[in-house]
Amino acid sequence: MTKPASDIMTITEVAAYLKVAERTLYRLAAAKKIPAFKVGGTWRFSRADIDNWIKRQTMESHDTI
Secondary structure, three states: OOOOOOOEEEHHHHHHHHOOOHHHHHHHHHOOOOOOEEEOOEEEEEHHHHHHHHHHHHHHHHHOO
16 A cells, blocks of 8 residues: 655655755755755655646746747
């Protein structure tokens, strides 16, 4: 039985989801270039916010073409 997808994701989970290095996410989060928040000193990400961020990035890349 697989567990349901959580609404709140860790750095490791988001890195796997976006297929990027964790270090890249740390930099993006610290620079406020990706929606994130800290809980007890560790970064957390809302799955809905990440999905919306992906959509915005996609739209912006199409606007520059």
